[in-house]
Amino acid sequence: MSSKNSETIFISLSSMAVFKNLFFFPGSVFDQLKKMLEERKNLKIVLLLPDKVYYGKYSPFFSSVAGEQFAIEVAPAPAAFENFFQKVFYFFFSYLIYTDATRVFATLGFRPDEPPAGGKRYLAPVKWFIANTFGRFRIIKVSLIPFLFYRVSRQRPFSNLFEKYKPDLVFTPHIYGRYDMRLLAEAKRSGVKTLGMISGWDHFDKYFLPFRPDVLLAQSAHIKKMAVNLQCYEDDGVKIVGYPHHDFISDERYKMSRGELLKSLDFPENARYLLYISGSVYSPDEPDVIETMLRWIDEGRLGPNLFFVIRPYLGGRGADRNFDKKKFERFEEHPRVRFYKREFWGDLEKSIYFVNILRHSSVTMTMFTTAMLEAMVFDVPMLINIFDGYHKRPLRQSIRRYAFNERFEEVFATGAPKVIGSFEELFSALDAFLKNPKLDSEKRERFRDKVLYKSDGLSSQRVIEHIKKALYG
Structure with missing residues (x-):
């Protein structure tokens, strides 16, 4: 540990989602950490990046805080298994749930274009066993797995930095990722205090994670429940803070007028629009659904002045983007359709624009993704599609399989x-919500309370309060 006259914090940035959650917007967790640096001259922050690609992408963002109180360290940690025994061990602890x-994942797969479990579906019974x-034994999860982890995983990619900075x-x-898993393991080995978060709401119900930070900052009671029930957290070791980047989404300072937004989309001033957030390869039959909705709109069955905004999937795989390009090209020339194709999280101006598209939509439609959480910050009717258009797909390829999930x-x-679950249900819901946008408003409020916690603009501040408490008591 460092001397009592100074404090050092290690923070990892090993996922784009972390940059979205904690860094890029004014008033973010990192923005408030910078203020702490100004107030406390004995405080030092060390940002850990996994490779030079991350350094090249994100280091310009931190140029304004360069100095003795702030350092960036590129600290690669091996993602691959070191040997066969380690591979078996990782397999074992991952399937303790x-x-x-x-x-x-084990029997059906999440991508319809790939075999389940990388072609190893036959291992599903072993995972279940x-x-x-x-x-079933908590002592195995809480005590034996961490003990064995240190003996199976001999490499210590962060040990030199712990010696150098004494955090x-x-x-x-991003404790779901292997980079943060190894960093957390080193902190535990060194007896350093730890705070942790998951960077997405779907990270606790897939695999067991071998280490738990001293305090988990959960985005909602929903996530806390999964942490306690699935990941062996003690109730008092989980503190609910909210979704930090929802501070940005709910910030009225970034609100565009409806007229201004409609003009930017080249829609009439009295237009309404549906926002469709694509699931890409995960939802191959979207064209059936969009084409049918556009036909209803063209026929006037959903009322006048109704338009369509499509946000294609912005995933990392080039093949997914090409898939979306082919899937949606038939709608490019439709006079009622606009596309929003720009990547936005991390770019303030583009993010402001997309948030306002969410804010002013009459109805939003998507899959079970984080986009659903972001859209539900606003009291806008939300539809989730779990049918395969005009196709009759087996469950292994059907969008219905995504609904099988604890969260x-x-x-x-x-x-x-x-x-x-059908075109009939889709028309009925669209017709009802377009006629009465306040329909089910109390249910959406219940969703925000149970699944989002608070959208009061103070989630980032709550994270900072826990950082201060961990440092200063």
């Missing part, structure tokens, strides 16, 4: 968003 999400035998606190905001139980219980 076997949830509905795990089962889908591990969870239902060894996984007082390690903050790992959706509480979502379904709120009654919002509205889950759509």
Whole structure:
């Protein structure tokens, strides 16, 4: 540990989602950490990046805080397994839980264009057996797995940095990723205080994670419940803070007038529009659904002056983007359709624009993704599609398989968003919400309370309060 006259914080940035959650917007967690640096001259922050690609992408953002109180370290950590024994060990502890999400991964797969479990579907019974035998014993998860981890994983990619800086606190905001897993392991080995978060709402119900930070900062009671029930957290070791980047989404300073937004989209001043957030390869039959909705609009069945905004999937794979390009090209020339194709999270101006597209839509339609959470910040009707257009697909290829997931139980219980299983249900829901936008408003409020916690603009501040408490008591 460092001397009492100074404090050092390690923070990792190993995922684009972390940059979105904690860094890029005014008033973010990192913005408030910069103010702490100004107020406390004995405080030092060390940002850990996994490789030179991350350094090249993100280091310009931190140029304004360069100095003795701030340092960036590129600290690669091996993602690959070091040997066969380590591979077997990782397999073993990962399947100490076997949830509905795990089962889908193991038996059905999440991408219809790839075989389940990388072609190793035959291992599903083994995974189930591990969870239902060894996984029943808390002592194995909490004590034995960390003990074995240090003996199986001999490499210590962060040990030199711990020796160099002697941190007082390690903050790992992406504990689902292997990079943060190794960093958390080193902090635990060194006896350093730890804070942690998951960077997405779907990270606790897939696999078991071997290490738990001293304090987990959960975005909602929904996530806290999964942490306690699936990942062996103690109730008092999980503190609910909200979704930090929702501070930005709900900030009225960035609100565009409806007229200004409609003009930017080249829509009439009295227009209404549906926002469709694509699921790309995960939802191959979207053209059926969009084409049918456009036909209803053209026929006037959904009322006058109705338009369409499509946001294609902005995933990392080039093949997915090409898939979307082919899937949606038929709608490019439709006079009622606009596309929003720019990547936005991380770019303030583009993010402001897309948030306003969310804010002013009459109805938003998507899959079970984080986009659903972001759209639900606003009291806009939300539809979730779980049918395959005009196709009759087996469950292994059907969009229906995404609904088999523990984290959706509480979502379904709120009654919002509205889950759509057929064209008949789709028309009925669109017609009802367009006629009465306040329909089910109380259900959406229940969703925000149960699944989002608070959209009061103070989530980032709550994270900072826990950082201060960990450092100073």
